[in-house]
Structure formats: C-alpha cells, structure tokens
Amino acid sequence: MTEAERTRIAVLGAGSWGTALAALLAANGASVRLWARDCDQAATIDREHQNPRYLPGVNLPDSLDAGCDLAAAVEGADQVWLVLPTKILGDFLAEHREVLPRSAVYVTASKGFEPGTGRRIDELVADALGDVSFAVVSGPTFAIEVAHGRPAALAVGSRDRAVAETVAVGLRNDRVRCYPSSDVVGIELAGGLKNVLAIAAGVSDGFGFGANARAALITRGLAEIMRLGEAMGARAETFFGLAGLGDLVLTCTDDHSRNRQFGLRLARGESVDAAVAAIGQAVEGISAAREGHRLAQASGQELPITECVYRVLYEGLPAREAVSELLSREQGHDET
Known part of the structure; x- marks a missing residue:
C-alpha cells in the first residue's frame, strides 16, 4: 500500500481512549494524526511516542503524528474521529465547523x-x-487494555452499512474483532446510560450487598435501558450485544471503571465533588444521570435505577435511602 492509498484519519482528543484508538489505527496501517488541545502534551506525544498523562508506560507507534493545530490535523482526512468529552462536543463542533471537512x-x-x-x-x-x-x-x-494490545471486541454503528464496514475494517486485527450495525440510536443510548448503572453498581458493592445484588442490578438496569431504547426507535437486539450488555457488564464489574469507582466512593460517604477530584478524570455517569432522567420524562418510560442515581446526585437523596426505595418498589414481571 502506497502512502497515497493509506486511509487518512484525524483523531480529535488525546485522552486515554483517543490515544489508544489512534495507536490502534496507526498500527493497523492508517495514516493517523492525533490532535490535542494542549500543545505541550501534543509535543510530548510526538517526540517521545508516549502519552504519560493518560497512558503511562505505553509505547505508541512511531508512525503516529501528534499536534495541536486542528486545521492541519483534519486537512485531507478521510475519517475524523471525535473522542472529546461529550459535554463540550456541541460547542467544539459549532466553533470549528469552518475547518471541519464535510467530505470525511x-x-x-x-x-x-x-x-x-x-x-x-x-x-x-x-x-x-x-x-x-x-x-x-x-x-x-x-x-x-486496547493500548497494550489485549483482545477486544467492538461494535460500529452507522445508518450506512458500507460506512460501518469501512470503519470496522480499520479497527480489525488479530486481537480486535469488530462488528457492524445500523442501530446508531441503540448503540449511543446503551453507551451513555450504562455509566449511570455503573455508579449504582459501585454504590451497591460499596455497601457490601454482594454479587447477587450486583447481578440483579445489571439485569434490571438492562431492562430499563431497553424500554427507553425501544421507545426511541432502537432495536432490542442491540442491547444484548457488545455495545449493550457487554459494555454494561464490564463497566459495572471492573475497577478500571471510573463510574463504578465513583459509586464506591459515594457509598463510603464521600461527596460528589470529593469523589470526582479523587478519580481525577471525567465521570460520565454524573451528567448522563440527569439526561437519562430528562429522556425518561420525555418518553414516558420508567427508569427506576437511573431515577434513583439522579436523585442521589441532584436532589440530595442519601444513597442508602435510594437503595431502600428500589427494594421496596412494587414488583412487576421479569420480562419488563
């Protein structure tokens, strides 16, 4: 493959996930430019082929370029990967729309x-x-784990199946499996709301409720995400796949999860601000709880676990009282 034939990819966001994906895409043969808002960070990545702030000890491919000039990063790009915090993404896109290529x-x-x-x-x-x-x-x-080359599986959703397959091809190698889907809404809802449930799982484990409670929470949490998803036009099978059940189980059970760690700290009596400060990175489930509450109200769907997390974070409901409320709810059928 000549230089001209290589897929040109701009990855916007040099946090842990953006850097890991940029490294994977570069190792798979793409021409990758990693953009960071912090010019000192970009210079370090470009010079040392490491991102000590977010992926300490991980060696990045020599072919990976990093910089802080957005226009240069996206110039001629076939794909532009957005790996920025969602809370700033709308403003970022609006601010930079003139330099972002519509052909990518x-x-x-x-x-x-x-x-x-x-x-x-x-x-x-x-x-x-x-x-x-x-x-x-x-x-x-x-x-x-992706940065260290450990096995992983991903879902790629696009309303254009050819686009989904093109993106999937760029991610696949002998350690990474990638499955195309056309259910964009389902994948995005699952990815956002699983963080709320991970906070709940952390609280449950922090109170010492055990594996039985955690399994029940994951299962009932999946059911409420599915209810909302189907009301918004998503497909039920998406929530049983990698982007749904797979990501939910991982985030609720492994201590690499910042949202789970946040829940554990809440159970120990730490304040929201203190827990976030101790974790040192974004805890996406905090904002997602508020937006999940908003979406539930707009759609008329009941999301009891999400609602309890929302009330703990935004209405001052003590976490133990939230657990008691969940346990005292009237029981329905297991299928709903």
Whole structure:
C-alpha cells in the first residue's frame, strides 16, 4: 500500500481512549494524526511516542503524528474521529465547523449526552455539520487494555452499512474483532446510560450487598435501558450485544471503571465533588444521570435505577435511602 492509498484519519482528543484508538489505527496501517488541545502534551506525544498523562508506560507507534493545530490535523482526512468529552462536543463542533471537512466520515468513540439538552452525539454532529457520514464505535473496552494490545471486541454503528464496514475494517486485527450495525440510536443510548448503572453498581458493592445484588442490578438496569431504547426507535437486539450488555457488564464489574469507582466512593460517604477530584478524570455517569432522567420524562418510560442515581446526585437523596426505595418498589414481571 502506497502512502497515497493509506486511509487518512484525524483523531480529535488525546485522552486515554483517543490515544489508544489512534495507536490502534496507526498500527493497523492508517495514516493517523492525533490532535490535542494542549500543545505541550501534543509535543510530548510526538517526540517521545508516549502519552504519560493518560497512558503511562505505553509505547505508541512511531508512525503516529501528534499536534495541536486542528486545521492541519483534519486537512485531507478521510475519517475524523471525535473522542472529546461529550459535554463540550456541541460547542467544539459549532466553533470549528469552518475547518471541519464535510467530505470525511465522522466517527465518535465518546459516550453520553449533551448536558442540558440530552442530544446524542449523532444529533450534535448533524446539527453542526449537516448531512455528513457518521458512525459510532462502542463496546466493552478499557483504553489501557486496547493500548497494550489485549483482545477486544467492538461494535460500529452507522445508518450506512458500507460506512460501518469501512470503519470496522480499520479497527480489525488479530486481537480486535469488530462488528457492524445500523442501530446508531441503540448503540449511543446503551453507551451513555450504562455509566449511570455503573455508579449504582459501585454504590451497591460499596455497601457490601454482594454479587447477587450486583447481578440483579445489571439485569434490571438492562431492562430499563431497553424500554427507553425501544421507545426511541432502537432495536432490542442491540442491547444484548457488545455495545449493550457487554459494555454494561464490564463497566459495572471492573475497577478500571471510573463510574463504578465513583459509586464506591459515594457509598463510603464521600461527596460528589470529593469523589470526582479523587478519580481525577471525567465521570460520565454524573451528567448522563440527569439526561437519562430528562429522556425518561420525555418518553414516558420508567427508569427506576437511573431515577434513583439522579436523585442521589441532584436532589440530595442519601444513597442508602435510594437503595431502600428500589427494594421496596412494587414488583412487576421479569420480562419488563
């Protein structure tokens, strides 16, 4: 493959996940430019081929370029990957729409909803850039494991199946499996709301309720995400796949999960601000709880676990009282 034939990819966001994905895409043969807002961070990555702030000890491919010039990063890009915090993404796209190429495929690997509006990332992209090609990448993956080349599986969603397959091809190798889907809404909802449930799982484990309670919470949490998803036009089978059940189990059970760690700290009596400060990175489930509450009200669906997390975070409900409320709810059928 000549230099001209290589897929040109701009990865916007040099946090742990953006860096890990940029490294994977570069190792798979793409021409990758990693953009960071912090010019000192970009210079370190470009010079040392490491990102000590977010992926300490991980060697990045020599072919990976990093910089802080956005226009240079996206110039001529076939794909633009958005791996920025969702809370700033809408403003970022609006601010930089003039330099973002409309001919590129836009791929998001971020999760969650815009604070205050509940808009999904596909909606943010469409509102800012119009009718561009779009795909979402999600699944049960921690950045550090992908960066170390450990086995992983991902889902790629796009309303254009050819676009989904093109993005999937760029991610696949002998350690990474990637499955195309056309259910963008389902993948985005699952990826956003699983973080709320991970907070609940952390609280449950922090109180010492055990594996039985955790399994029940995951199962009932999946049911409420599915109810909302189907009301919003998603397909039920998406929630049993990698982006749904797979990511939910990972985030609720492994201590690499920042949202689970946040829940554990809440159970120990730490305040929201203190818990976030101790974790040191974004805890996406905090904002997602508010937007999940908003989406539930708008759709008329009951999301009892999400609602309890919302009330703990935004209405001052003590976590133990939230657990008591969940346990005292009237029981329905297991299928709902």
